[in-house]
Amino acid sequence: MKKYTFSILAALAITFSATSCTEDFEETNVNPNLISEITAGSVLNPVIYNLVSNNTSKNYDITAQLMQVHIPFPSNALGIHRYDITQGTGNSTWSTTYNNLINIEEMLKVSREKGDVNYEAIALTLRAWMMSNLTDMFGDVPFSEAGQGELGNFTPKFDSQQEIYTALLSDLENANALYQNSLGMKYGADILFNGDVTKWKKFTNSLHLRLLLRVSNKAEMNSFQKMSAILNDPSTYPVFTSNLDAAVLQVTGIAPNVSPWQREQDYRDNRAFASFFINNLNEINDPRLAKFTTHATDNNGISIGYKGVDAAYEGNSSQFDFTPSRPNTDFVMEPMKLILMTFAEVEFIKAELAQKGFYSNAETHYTNGVKAAISLWTDLDPTEEYLAQEKVAFNGSLEQIMTQKYYALFFTDFQQWYEYRRTGFPVLPTTSTMLNNKKVPNRLLYPTSAQNLNKENYNQAVQNMGGDQIDIKVWWENN
Template sequence: MKFRNIICTVAALGAIGMSTVSCTGKFDDYNTDDNATTKVTPGMIATQLILNITDIGGSKYSIYHSMLQKQVVWCEGAQEDNQYNMLSRVGFGDYTDFTNCQKMILEAASQTEAVQNSYKGLAKFLKAYRLYGITMKLGDIPYSDSNAAEGGNFTPKYDTQHDVFAHILEDLESAESLFASGAKFEGDPIYSGDPAKWRKACNAFELKVLMNMQQVADQSDAADLNVKSRFARIASSGNIFAGNDDNFMLVFSDAAGQQYPLYNNQHMSFYATSSYLIEPLKNLNDYRLFYYCSPAVGKTNAGVAASSWDAYPGLDPAGDQSVNNAIHADLMDCKPNQRYLQPAGEPIIRIGYMEQNFILAEAALRGWINGSAEEYYKKGIRASMEFIAQYTPAGETYNHGKEITAEYIDQYLAQPNVQLKSNFDGALEQIITQKYLGSYRQSLDYECWFDHRRTGYPAWELNPSTNLNDEQNKFPIRWRYSQDEIDYNKANLEEALNRQYGGNDGYNEKMWVVPNAVETPIAGKTITDFGK
């Protein structure tokens, strides 16, 4: 999927050694003449950099995270790696954006100081955002040397994960401060250059980062990061998301090259919805089911109404592939709702108000902040439902006769089995699982997978007979470093592996940020029972 058709060519060496950048522009909303070549502007570069972190790719690429997070079951031939827990190697191609960030700042030198501050803030946010996603998958990564190629160093050292998180937090707080003294800037397809919106996004994202440090928050080697006090300060700052209008999200349209990833997606014939999503929604009488899925054709052909819960069977994402394929061939599974197959689909959220409320609910439950965990938890559910209702066309084609209205949301939140439980483990399961149910077709990176690794929730089952992880009785808990690093930066990579994992680049090595990573299911828990 392409947006604004900004073309950047990169000459790279090694893992992150981008040494030259040249850009030419021919783009839609930010140009002065579609047919003229113009000087590169900071806005042109900003547009592509922002779209780089919001675009999740077209075709099958947009579905991989949903497979790994057990929301989608794939019914094409052999087992799909992501669905059955086989993780890949992670490359450092995203580092190339950092040279473009420097180019953006240089091109903004003629702007006012306030506008320059906004571009500098954007660069710091983008760096923190990118490297958070990489370190959460791998552990130690280059951070302080991330722009080393500009000085001719193509073999950057690896920072410890502790130091990576320290840099991420520092960059996010610096970005927020720069936006606070910034001005509206050009080239922003998300917030139209509004620095006040970007301040909120920086803070909302930092809350996510800090919650993912929960397992080390009380450890002595993280004392200098002040995880809990930072979280409390940001949560009470007044500069966090206040509603869905603040979401950091990409909006699609019917314009050429800007359609929703599932529109005209040739792979949709293999797509089925997971029982891990469908069964909890049924148990909670949750109308989001009717907005997420189309009824099984085999059910409606047999006379079952599209408005009936019985028309929505889910497939077991840990089940035998041949069994799932046979059920799929008999049309007894659910494809995505037709609303996802329209050109505009729905916006894809990267940092959202719904997610923020569930993070605050967990923080309140853990005693990190004052306030009611249940209140935040219910705000998260409400935000999810209101977002879905807002971005769904009217009519039974899309809601199958189960419309989400304000009255329905109030009724849903009043149900006894929706009330937050009084015991910690029960309440945590509800908070994390409701976040999971609200994240369908959203791209909060791999946050649901990270939540499962950190807390054990959502309570996914493990089937050793279908699990493709090296250790068949365990979920994997990390990815592996890229072959490029082995080939071009071996000495620094080996130093990092020896420091972290005794030299082993394995899928079940425990990184610093999650020393108690959950590898096996919680006894007696299964997500398909959630809400009963």
């Protein structure tokens, strides 16, 4: 198993030729059987691309439906937007995470052996990013014993979510202390930050804020005090301070750095924006609408502006006498952006922290978040008139912060869904066709592979969590 992993990993690494010798992603013909060892740098780019590409695809498939961004259309029965969750819904995230965890563990191993502390810090950061997404999706998952097939452990235990978060938060603290600007990125520029160690460090600490906020309902995690300590010591703990810092992968279209959608029409066809998402932006004449979506048209093909359909709509799609707004294909045509974490998210984290009394200048950070979220996608700064609108101007409420954060998290893996589960905002409309008592699922079902191949540990995890149903709350949701 280890040799197989090394061969695939090394082949990917060389294909991602920007790692060491060029900034262009040119495909290289290689014989993986000739690769005898890897470096921490050769692992990095394939892992970044593979994870963020899959997460973006799953944002489209899962998050956008659960959070009423856009939905399959027509869709006359069931579907994820009606909370029809199957055991296969989370399969891709589960398998992609564990395939890449093996590679991250190898990256950690070789970076520690060679004293490559910057790569060790980056590996810890990427592991925290990917594993936090996985545990927030399922709850308890294998972590401490995961990826030990070469040691003969093919049935790893499921760690509790509290154990996982405790370890990840510790890893991020350690990663921050490891970075050394003077060492640079010895294996060449990476595809995310182009070899900028300072930006990697900012990502580490910005991610640290996200994870601390995620578990802030658990008093024993002391999250608000730790977040305040990070933000009050920017020389030790730098975080994103502009969109130029953000963890955003610029997709060039030069293979293999390509769009997750091989055909842009697959992003648009049989998909419509939801009324909830469209209507809120229509009310404030939001400039992002033109970037995100197309105009709806009447039966004569004449534009009727931006108009969506209700998620989980009742009845047949033939009831609609118009063609609703659809996703804009320009959004997934290279060059394009794939999001790990944005500057706007950091500003909304600060705003919430201040709103709760643990930081200062809630209105300033809220406004910064709104501005950053708009300029990320439009390259425009919102006008003073836009910011002064009643629905935009800061009113001091958590609901307003989270509603604007919801829009700022557009296209960002599963974060809209996770933040909704943490706060209950934004308030989403319901219909009679929604399953699960019309409640947004709290988690996805474990894949069948986890049940069939690791049955004893699966059963123990289910017992510990109280079941394997979509309405079971994960640890940080339980107060």
